[in-house]
Amino acid sequence: MTDRQDEPGREEDAPIEIFENYFEARGWVAERVAEGEVLASATGSWSQYELRAVWRPDDRVLQFLAFPDIKVPPEKRASVYEAIGLINEQLWLGHFELWSGAGIIAFRHAALIDLSGQMTLDEAETISEAALEECERFYPVFQFVLWGGKSPSEAIAAALIDTHGEA
Template structure:
C-alpha cells in the first residue's frame, strides 16, 4: 500500500484499490476496504453525502467506479426518472446514471479498462473520482426537481443546467 508521501509526489502506479485508498486517505475521507477487490469511501458534496465504490475485476482488468448520491425513487416516480436518466445520459461523455430496479437507488457508474498491467495512476484515480462526484453534483438538482419539485424531466434539466456568467 502506498503511504501519503508517495501519493503526494504523484506519478506513481499501484494496484487500483491501493491507489484509491491512498487517494481517499490523502483527502481525509473515511473509507473501508471490502476484501482485495473493493473499496468504499464517503465524502460530503454540495448537495448530499456521496458513497463512492471502487470495484476491481482482475479477470477483465476493469475498475468500476460507482457514486451513490443518496437518491431513492419510489415506484410511482420511476417512469419519470427513467426519462430523466435518458436525457441526462445524452449529455455525458464518461459514465452514465442508472436506476437499480430492485432498490430504487440512483447511481453514477463509470468503468475504466486498465489493460494488462492492471495498475492505476494517480491521475487516473483523480479523474475517476472527480468525474463521479462532479456529475453527481451537476445533476443532483435535476433529480430533486423531478422527484420533489413537480417538474417534468425536460423542465428539470432546463432549470438545473443554466450556466451563470459573471459574479453577483
C-alpha cells in the first residue's frame, strides 16, 4: 500500500487515500485518474465492476460509484427506468441510475464527511461492500429485463427468490 499521508497538500485527498488503500488491500488495482479521484476494478459473480471514489473537499462530499458492465439500448430504457425505480425502493444505502447519454447503469452513494475531511477504513469498506453487494444482488434483474423478456416486476420477483436448504 502507498502511504502518502505525510505529503504536503494531501489533506484535501484524505478520503481518496483511504479508498486507494482499501482497494489495494483487496488486491484491486487502484489508479488516481484525477485530483481527488481514484478508480479500481473488481470482479464479482456476475460482472466486472468499475469502482470510482470522488472527493469534493469544498462540499465535504465523497461520492462512490460502481458501474456494472451493463449497456442499455435505447429501446429498453423505459423498462430499465421502471426496474430502477422498483429496485431503489429496496435500498438502504445509495441508488441505481441510468446514465442516458452513455446508456450505462451506475450505482451511486454520496457521503458527507465531517470538517476534518477524514474517514476510516471501516467506513470505506462499508461503502464499497454495500455498493458491490447491491450490484451483485440486482444484476440479474437488469439482465432479465434486457435479455430475458421479463417485465421489471417479473424480473425482480425472479431474481430475488430466497432459496432455503441445499440442493
